[in-house]
Amino acid sequence: MSTTIVETRQVPALKVENLVVDFKTKNGTVNAVRGVSFSVAPGEVLAVVGESGSGKTITSLTSMALLPSTARTSGVVEVDGHDVLNASASAMDAKRGNVVSMVFQEPMTALNPSMKVDKQVAEAILNHRGVSKAEAHARAVALLEKVGIPDPEVKARNYPHQLSGGQRQRVVIAIALACEPRLIIADEPTTALDVTVQAEILELLRNLVQETNTALLLITHNMGVVADLSDRVVVMNAGKIVETGTTVQVLTAPEQPYTRALLAAVPTLPEAQWDTVIAAERTKASFPEAEVKEIVAVDPVLDMRGICVDYASGGRKLRAVNDADLLINRGEIVGLVGESGSGKSTLGRAPLGLVPVTGGSITLFGGNALKASKRQIRTLRSRIGIIFQDPGGSLDPRMTVGDSIAEPLVMHGVDGRRPVRSVREARVAELLEAVRLPAANAQRYPHELSGGQRQRIGLARALALAPELLIADEPTSALDVSVQDEVLTLLLELQKEHGFGCLFISHDLAVVHSVSQRVTVMQHGNVIESGATSRVLQHPEASYTRHLLASVPSPNPIMQKRRREARFALLSSKDS
Amino acid sequence: MTTTTTATRDSSGIRLFSWFLAKRLVQAAVVIAIVSVIVFLLLQALPGGPARGILGQQATDAQIAAFNHEQGFDLPLIQQYFNYVGQWLQGNLGRSFVMNTDVSSLIIQRLPKTLILALAAVGGALLVSIPLGMAQALRRNKVFDYVMTGLNFIVYSTPSFFLGLLLIMFFTQLLGWLPASAPQGDTVAQILSQPREMILPVLTSGLAGVATFSRYMRSSTIDNLHEDYVRTARAKGTPMNKVISRHVLRNSLTPVVTMLGYYLPVMFGGALVVEQLFNYPGMGLLFWNAAQTTDFPVLLGCVLVISVATVIGSLLADITQFILDPRARGGVK
Numbered sequence: 001m002s003t004t005i006v007e008t009r010q011v012p013a014l015k016v017e018n019l020v021v022d023f024k025t026k027n028g029t030v031n032a033v034r035g036v037s038f039s040v041a042p043g044e045v046l047a048v049v050g051e052s053g054s055g056k057t058i059t060s061l062t063s064m065a066l067l068p069s070t071a072r073t074s075g076v077v078e079v080d081g082h083d084v085l086n087a088s089a090s091a092m093d094a095k096r097g098n099v100v101s102m103v104f105q106e107p108m109t110a111l112n113p114s115m116k117v118d119k120q121v122a123e124a125i126l127n128h129r130g131v132s133k134a135e136a137h138a139r140a141v142a143l144l145e146k147v148g149i150p151d152p153e154v155k156a157r158n159y160p161h162q163l164s165g166g167q168r169q170r171v172v173i174a175i176a177l178a179c180e181p182r183l184i185i186a187d188e189p190t191t192a193l194d195v196t197v198q199a200e201i202l203e204l205l206r207n208l209v210q211e212t213n214t215a216l217l218l219i220t221h222n223m224g225v226v227a228d229l230s231d232r233v234v235v236m237n238a239g240k241i242v243e244t245g246t247t248v249q250v251l252t253a254p255e256q257p258y259t260r261a262l263l264a265a266v267p268t269l270p271e272a273q274w275d276t277v278i279a280a281e282r283t284k285a286s287f288p289e290a291e292v293k294e295i296v297a298v299d300p301v302l303d304m305r306g307i308c309v310d311y312a313s314g315g316r317k318l319r320a321v322n323d324a325d326l327l328i329n330r331g332e333i334v335g336l337v338g339e340s341g342s343g344k345s346t347l348g349r350a351p352l353g354l355v356p357v358t359g360g361s362i363t364l365f366g367g368n369a370l371k372a373s374k375r376q377i378r379t380l381r382s383r384i385g386i387i388f389q390d391p392g393g394s395l396d397p398r399m400t401v402g403d404s405i406a407e408p409l410v411m412h413g414v415d416g417r418r419p420v421r422s423v424r425e426a427r428v429a430e431l432l433e434a435v436r437l438p439a440a441n442a443q444r445y446p447h448e449l450s451g452g453q454r455q456r457i458g459l460a461r462a463l464a465l466a467p468e469l470l471i472a473d474e475p476t477s478a479l480d481v482s483v484q485d486e487v488l489t490l491l492l493e494l495q496k497e498h499g500f501g502c503l504f505i506s507h508d509l510a511v512v513h514s515v516s517q518r519v520t521v522m523q524h525g526n527v528i529e530s531g532a533t534s535r536v537l538q539h540p541e542a543s544y545t546r547h548l549l550a551s552v553p554s555p556n557p558i559m560q561k562r563r564r565e566a567r568f569a570l571l572s573s574k575d576s
Numbered sequence: 577m578t579t580t581t582t583a584t585r586d587s588s589g590i591r592l593f594s595w596f597l598a599k600r601l602v603q604a605a606v607v608i609a610i611v612s613v614i615v616f617l618l619l620q621a622l623p624g625g626p627a628r629g630i631l632g633q634q635a636t637d638a639q640i641a642a643f644n645h646e647q648g649f650d651l652p653l654i655q656q657y658f659n660y661v662g663q664w665l666q667g668n669l670g671r672s673f674v675m676n677t678d679v680s681s682l683i684i685q686r687l688p689k690t691l692i693l694a695l696a697a698v699g700g701a702l703l704v705s706i707p708l709g710m711a712q713a714l715r716r717n718k719v720f721d722y723v724m725t726g727l728n729f730i731v732y733s734t735p736s737f738f739l740g741l742l743l744i745m746f747f748t749q750l751l752g753w754l755p756a757s758a759p760q761g762d763t764v765a766q767i768l769s770q771p772r773e774m775i776l777p778v779l780t781s782g783l784a785g786v787a788t789f790s791r792y793m794r795s796s797t798i799d800n801l802h803e804d805y806v807r808t809a810r811a812k813g814t815p816m817n818k819v820i821s822r823h824v825l826r827n828s829l830t831p832v833v834t835m836l837g838y839y840l841p842v843m844f845g846g847a848l849v850v851e852q853l854f855n856y857p858g859m860g861l862l863f864w865n866a867a868q869t870t871d872f873p874v875l876l877g878c879v880l881v882i883s884v885a886t887v888i889g890s891l892l893a894d895i896t897q898f899i900l901d902p903r904a905r906g907g908v909k
Contacts, residue, residue: 111808
């Protein structure tokens with residue numbers, strides 16, 4: 001009993017009370033955080049979730065006293081009982097990396113590109129511990145080993161660019177752990193990583209928290225990550241806390257309408273039948289259902305067979321896509337899934353003639369696309385619409401939205417002629433209406449629109465020539481989950497209306513599940529598995545697909561526990 | 577396993593670099609060849625040609641024809657060009673019409689002096705501009721930054737002959753501190769023994785460098801200050817001044833040092849004006865005088881040397897970048 005009393009008296013690792021953060025800008029004051037209170041106990045994992053602009057990252061930077069100088073703060077922030085908001089610069093230098101440390105989102109840029117890895121880890125130790133350089137180096141290597149970097153002695157002498165993304169994030173975690181802090185703040189620690197790497201990093205963080213009794217403040221927008229790692233959840237919106245509670249309670253029985261809407265917008269995977277999947281993996285058996293022919297050419301708009309794509313790099317050949325088949329019928333959405341470097345985007349660009357296809361055949365709208373003349377290719381392209389990941393980057397910032405949408409009309413003509421202004425304007429208005437935007441938007445510039453609106457513009461432009469095939473390359477990856485939901489719903493409605501075939505390229509299995517009838521899974525340039533979406537996601541045939549599915553964290557904490565166990569079971573059956 | 581991967585990466589980096597170097601050397605040769613053709617044709621287009629320039633206005637047509645025949649100037653242009661190139665490849669740059677000495681020995685005598693001037697100017701410019709650029713970046717959009725930026729633009733846009741005259745007016749005529757003429761002498765040692773005389777020529781050619789380099793340093797420091805790795809270093813508890821000296825400085829230097837190579841030919845061009853202004857016996861003055869007297873072989877020799885210097889400069893730039901930036905050393909994905 002006495003232990004309980006001691007625990008309740010424990011100083012919280014982080015205490016935030018009535019925190020207000022304002023930014024002074026030329027256009028007035030921006031209220032980023034508006035009266036936020038919460039605390040994190042030692043050994044506890046608290047997740048702060050919210051969409052962009054919710055103030056979650058500003059809250060985390062305030063806890064490190066790393067806000068830009070334009071910020072004005074009030075309230076109380078205490079790390080391990082020490083005041084942060086009024087601390088001097090040198091006092092905070094002594095705390096950072098020592099009492100509180102941070103893991104950042106982008107492992108590619110979070111490390112100094114021209115400093116060897118061991119020096120970057122050792123720096124954190126040398127900042128706070130009076131040890132020799134040799135001792136700091138030895139500790140750095142030990143830390144690299146602890147965070148699961150293979151061959152730590154060798155990797156320690158590498159530069160960051162020589163490591164993989166997952167290894168770099170492990171180095172960032174090693175830096176955060178270097179002085180055994182009381183609190184680690186992890187700001188979207190897995191957002192930039194592939195889903196299988198994400199699962200490994202989440203596992204590492206979970207083990208470290210359990211081992212060291214360090215408190216973890218987890219900032220994320222990913223409900224799966226929340227379900228996997230956290231004990232309690234704080235939901236933020238527009239600088240305020242909407243809801244607080246245990247992870248199970250908030251994710252399975254949210255009280256507030258905002259939380260409910262947020263969770264409803266999260267696309268979910270159907271639960272695979274893990275027991276059978278694991279059994280099949282162990283016995284290397286295949287499912288009888290999969291024997292049925294799932295891919296039938298009914299009215300194909302695109303039929304690619306045995307596609308090979310080679311890039312030349314420094315005198316060497318690099319095979320990006322190897323012997324890949326892909327079929328899309330009219331009126332069908334086919335998902336193309338894979339992690340970075342799987343060749344999914346390259347395969348998606350093959351029908352456009354944008355990549356060097358070195359083998360195989362491409363039948364586009366019944367004609368041979370590889371043997372087409374330049375003129376024919378132009379005509380073929382006018383029958384394909386494309387929509388890209390970054391709606392900001394793929395719109396010309398100096399062109400009005402209307403001109404951007406009208407560009408394909410001008411390039412390819414309407415009824416064989418360059419359309420006159422009135423025809424163009426009428427068509428643009430029609431297209432804007434189709435993507436549920438007011439026609440007045442035609443006069444605006446891309447920077448005046450939100451990310452979701454810009455992606456609608458991208459969709460309108462892709463539909464300008466009434467394409468028979470739409471290629472969508474990660475169209476919602478840059479969007480908040482509620483906006484993603486809107487864009488996906490719109491895409492499905494438009495597809496029903498216009499009946500085009502669609503290739504939907506994504507790294508997100510749950511998103512693919514919510515839109516596509518069939519799915520193709522790629523890894524290292526090879527097609528691993530193809531079939532009906534529900535079959536592939538529930539009875540995956542290929543070992544890689546199974547592993548991939550088990551790596552996607554479920555937003556339901558109870559389901560996520562099962563998935564996590566399934567992932568371990570799959571990994572161990574692989575090892576045995 | 578991992579050791580082999582690293583080893584392969586390193587050796588593939590070296591292989592990539594050798595391949596790159598070989599390609600650059602071929603490009604360099606092509607550039608020099610093209611430059612030589614252009615210069616040769618330009619000189620041919622001079623009014624009256626070299627014979628009139630050498631023999632003067634009084635020379636008769638017969639004298640000119642005889643001179644042209646003797647020098648091979650009556651041969652077809654292509655043949656003349658290849659005669660020149662053939663001689664160059666043997667290390668013979670011809671003889672000066674005016675000074676009656678070997679062009680190569682003239683250049684060997686003058687080139688080190690121009691190099692001394694250029695190195696002193698660039699070295700001094702770097703010593704000033706690197707801290708200046710960083711200081712501006714750290715006080716971005718403050719009064720200090722605005723004032724230095726303004727001064728930089730004034731210096732940068734002032735032609736060097738005018739800048740030189742202003743410096744002479746101020747330091748020689750008004751204050752009487754420094755002599756207005758450069759050190760004289762045949763050997764490098766003689767030049768180096770007169771440091772006071774070197775100050776104004778070095779200042780004149782170096783100030784533009786200060787303006788250029790500090791702009792680069794300022795913007796690359798600003799870029800690096802916003803990089804994520806700076807935030808990581810701060811999150812480790814590294815104080816800001818150490819973050820700057822340990823992390824930001826080296827990464828910000830890369831573009832500046834890379835630019836140095838490209839600046840070498842600029843210094844040669846500047847030498848033309850500065851050396852003439854201060855009567856400094858370097859390549860620039862040699863070129864200037866040769867141009868005044870239409871001394872063909874000297875002009876061609878100088879241009880050849882400058883174009884080789886340009887090519888070497890950009891090669892050096894690429895190599896320094898290879899050394900400074902580990903990402904350029906391989907691991908190319």
